[in-house]
Amino acid sequence: MLLSQDPGISVVAEAEDEAQVLKRVVECQPDVVLLEARLVQVVQELSRVVPDPPSALVYGIDAMAPERLAALVRGNVRGMVHRDAANDELIHAVHAVADDDGFASPELTGCLLQAIRCGGAKPGVDHRFRDRLTGRENSVLSLLCQGLSNKAIAAALSVSEKTVKFHVSNVLAKSGVSTRTQLIAAMGSFSSPQDDALRRRTA
Incomplete structure (x- = not known):
């Protein structure tokens, strides 16, 4: 109901x-x-x-x-x-x-x-897949791993939600997992200087 x-x-x-x-x-x-x-x-x-x-x-x-x-x-x-x-x-x-x-x-x-x-939720993603991402895809990944929705990512990067969905699909395909939940779990506490910069810019 x-x-x-x-x-x-x-x-x-x-x-x-x-x-x-x-x-x-x-x-x-x-x-x-x-x-x-x-x-x-x-x-x-x-x-x-x-x-x-x-x-x-x-x-x-x-x-x-x-x-x-x-x-x-x-x-x-x-x-x-x-x-x-x-x-x-x-x-x-x-x-x-x-x-x-x-x-x-x-x-x-x-x-x-x-x-x-504890590592139990990690489906075995090799973090080196980030080397195959474009600059914009890496930006989307960093914001995605902070738990932001597509709408919030679009606002942070000044692009449309449709564009964000396109980039998220590409990131998932290159990472080898099927859902963003799996990807976030797999990334765990992994971060890079770019991640830190994005966190400061979008805080």
């Missing part, structure tokens, strides 16, 4: 268990699949049943072990919403994931950082 009230969201199906989730995804081909925390294991199966699985948004999370969180990041989870989040935060998360921006509730930041620190 909550999602249906938003004019920018169309609820195309509902499911009660993992089997129904997989069936509805095949039938309806949604852009985003919104999962309760108890159903997160289905994320690993989505890529098996459809060649281009929808982005997953998990809600109702309280706390999560770094290893379990890392497994979600390696999957197609692009958004995580805390169980105490307000209704408008869930709506915002759906839009963010649909726009490929990704989302995580502030309460889950500690779990995310712990997963990155």
